[in-house]
Every structure is written in C-alpha cells, then in structure tokens.
Amino acid sequence: MRLTLLFLFLISLAPASQAVAGAAEDVRFITQHVLRDVMKKTVPDMVAGAYTHHYIDWLRERSARLEDAGRFAELLPPEATQVWVARFPGVVETQCFKTFSPKELRLAAEDIRRNPKGAVKKKSEKTRRAIDPADPVSGLEAVNRDLAALNREMEEMATALRTDPRMRVEMAGGACAFRTLLNYSWAIAQSPKIEADISVKGLSEILQTPGIATFPNRIVRQSILREVAAAQKR
16 A cells, blocks of 8 residues: 555656756756857856956965956966866756746747747847938938837837747846856855965966066065975975
8 A cells, every 4th residue: 555655656746857857958958058159268268267366365365466367367277267167057057947937948948949040030120220311201200210110129029028938038048147157257256165276287387477477576486486386296
C-alpha cells in the first residue's frame, strides 16, 4: 500500500518537474541567444574593468597608484577574469526565471528557434520620413503627420508588450541582461571576498608599462615587482 501511494505521489509530480525542466531548457536557450554577441567582448570588458578595482586597492595598500585603470583592464589576460565571465550566463538565467513566466519563456524560445534573427516580427514600414522640400505638404503638416504615425507605432508596441509574451521577453530580455551585467560588475568590484590575483601571467610587464602605474620611489617599485614575481613562481 505504501509503495502504491509513493508511486502515485511521484506520478503526480511528473508534470511539474517536466515543466520546470522545460523552462530551464528554454531560459538557457534564450540566454545564449541574448548573450551571443555581448559574451565576445562587452561582458569580458565589463568584468575586467570591475576586477581592476581590486588591483587599485592592492597597489594603494603598498603606497603605489594605478593611473590608467582602463588601459590596465585592457591589458589583463583573459585568464585573469575567465571564472567571472563564465559564471555570468548562469546569473542571467536566474534573473530570467525571476522576471518571466514559464509560458513567456516557452513562446519566446519557440519564436527564436523559428526566426533567430528576430524573435518578434518587425514592422516592415518604419517612420523615417525626412522633410522633403518638394513634398506638397507643408513642413509643419509633415512633422505632425510623422509624429502621429510614430505615436501609433509606440502605442502598438506598448500594447504588444502588455499582451504578447514573446514581445515582452524580446524587449525586456536584453534590458534584463544589461541591468544584470551592471549589477554583476558592481558586485565583483565591491566584493570584499575577491582579491587581486598577482600571479596572473604578465602582470609585472603590465605594471611597468608607461602610464599604467606610479610608485613613490624605486624601493616601493622593486618591492612590488618582487612580490609579483614570487607569486608567479608558486
């Protein structure tokens, strides 16, 4: 009897677990689609910029100063930040789960699979008319006409955002990913648990690049470079 009840209980859970698994697959697919371009450069650049803050603190503690943080971040090798870059898609997936319903995710994933270049069908006619001196309609009337067309287009988009889950995911998904990237970068920069990795290959050369860092004197400079060299030998 107990085995029968357990079996029936597990059967009752099957649809829910299948739905969760389906939503997880959809959100992973959508995240890969949304991030397909930004993972190449934008995310690594933002993460490197955030991680650089820990090198600023590390140098400051040794009485040195990082003068060009942007250039320093550009020179950091990818392996210095690869762990944080690799974790970012998972963070976006979590935010998507919180932002969109399973139905929205399913419909958006279906649309993306059908049309990878644009999940929602775009209007073929855009309001891009410039005022043409040869237009028989006066300039003011032309402006009013174009504004009216633009207002209609904005109203249609607002309606679609309220009623079409696919449109909502497409429009809000990118914004969600970008907002998550900002928060993620800020967390990396501010986290007291993250320390500058001075064993990174090439760090000594980066610090000696003209304009990157300044040292109060030669003794401090040599001390810092020796510390970096010792860390890279471990």
